[in-house]
Amino acid sequence: MKKELESIRVEYKSKPLNYNNLLPNPIHQLKLWLNEAIELNIKDANAVILSTFDKLNGVQSRVVLIKEITNLGLVFYTNYNSVKASQILNNNNISLCFFWSKMERQIRINGYVEKTSDETSDNYWNSRPLNSRISALFSKQSSEVDKNYDLEKEFEEFKNNFKDKVVKRPNNWGGYIVIPNKIEFWSGRNSRQHDRFVYKKNKDWLVKRLFP
């Protein structure tokens, strides 16, 4: 296994970036790269690693799906009783990392998180398929469950309670918006001379190129 890992050598060969063509607003640049990933049919192109920190749990990373990008930031949805939510309550500074292997591209984001409005969460909730809504109601995300618990059977029984009923969004489920203050883009190049540039927010966004 060790030998196999050691011998993996990837030669990246994306076209060089023209730094004069970068968009002044990194959220627009991010949307451009994400749209290119979606057009290439990359599975879960909107999946991103979300890292959170608090003293109790340390640094925790997990995947979430970005469901909207506004001029302010990136929106994902989750359970407000989950570990990530309790960490965010203690410390709302987070980081995100996209990686699209097929495109040889990575985007790293630092920022802070706020809950989305009830209206935004309701709109997204109501757009979800019935099964996903019931499953969000059913899940006590991040809580322990007995090893012998028959999740599928219990879910089917739980579902029966909702026949012909309106499934309203529970208070413990909704969105967060990540408001970035730093966004870094990386694109693979020949001989490890990768392209890398970072936007930092002062009053306006300032972009700088970095050594890879």
Ligand SMILES: Cc1cc2nc3c(=O)[nH]c(=O)nc-3n(C[C@H](O)[C@H](O)[C@H](O)COP(=O)(O)O)c2cc1C
């Ligand atoms: C492809 C993929 C997409 C996921 N999307 C979400 C999501 O949008 N929201 C969410 O709460 N969990 C999502 N998860 C599950 C999380 O990674 C994680 O297991 C869960 O949110 C519990 O994390 P926590 O205990 O740190 O709060 C996804 C997992 C994968 C692999």
